[in-house]
Amino acid sequence: MIDLTDNIARVQERIAEACRRAGRRPEDVKLVAVSKTVPPDRIRKAYDAGLRDFGENRVQEANAKRAALSDLTVTWHLVGHLQTNKAKLGEEQTKSGVREQDVLALAEQVGRLSTLELSGLMVLPPCFEDPEQARPFFRRLRELARTIESASLPGVSMRELSMGMSHDFEVAVEEGATMVR
Ligand SMILES: *Cc1c(COP(=O)(O)O)cnc(C)c1O
Numbered sequence: 001m002i003d004l005t006d007n008i009a010r011v012q013e014r015i016a017e018a019c020r021r022a023g024r025r026p027e028d029v030k031l032v033a034v035s036k037t038v039p040p041d042r043i044r045k046a047y048d049a050g051l052r053d054f055g056e057n058r059v060q061e062a063n064a065k066r067a068a069l070s071d072l073t074v075t076w077h078l079v080g081h082l083q084t085n086k087a088k089l090g091e092e093q094t095k096s097g098v099r100e101q102d103v104l105a106l107a108e109q110v111g112r113l114s115t116l117e118l119s120g121l122m123v124l125p126p127c128f129e130d131p132e133q134a135r136p137f138f139r140r141l142r143e144l145a146r147t148i149e150s151a152s153l154p155g156v157s158m159r160e161l162s163m164g165m166s167h168d169f170e171v172a173v174e175e176g177a178t179m180v181r
Pocket of ligand 1: 034036057079080124165166167181
């Protein structure tokens with residue numbers, strides 16, 4: 001059995017190696033430990049091993065864990081989509097994302113909302129056997145972010161690219177991910 005602490009260290013090493021290959025700085029890539037379904041005591045162990053960013057995909061589950069771990073200084077990330085009973089975002093009833101051709105228009109709309117700031121994009125490519133096959137998706141997200149950036153929309157920056165998961169994070173880091181999940 002692989003120890004949690006060793007496992008985290010190994011992932012961080014692999015992120016650093018991918019950064020080296022791409023001429024990037026490891027401190028520019030955040031490891032967001034997706035902790036959905038993981039009980040608070042195990043999150044606490046991951047915290048003790050050095051992790052500070054955790055990702056949840058359900059608001060109620062996240063709130064319960066935040067309460068149980070309120071003594072820790074943690075940044076919680078919502079990596080799921082909001083259900084409509086949590087937020088009503090205009091007419092766009094996108095269940096789990098937005099089509100590529102609609103991203104710019106959505107960015108413009110979100111940027112106009114005074115209570116929200118759009119700080120980047122996230123992608124979930126199909127799950128491929130070979131992580132190399134995800135590379136074109138990551139590259140495309142980065143290009144899309146550049147397109148949006150150059151539109152200079154108020155309330156919109158593209159400093160974060162959340163891309164890459166357990167099986168393909170090294171490729172994502174090589175393609176510019178600032179957060180891996
Ligand atoms: C669950 C989830 C992850 C992590 O998935 P793994 O299978 O543990 O790699 C990453 N991102 C999102 C959006 C998720 O919902």
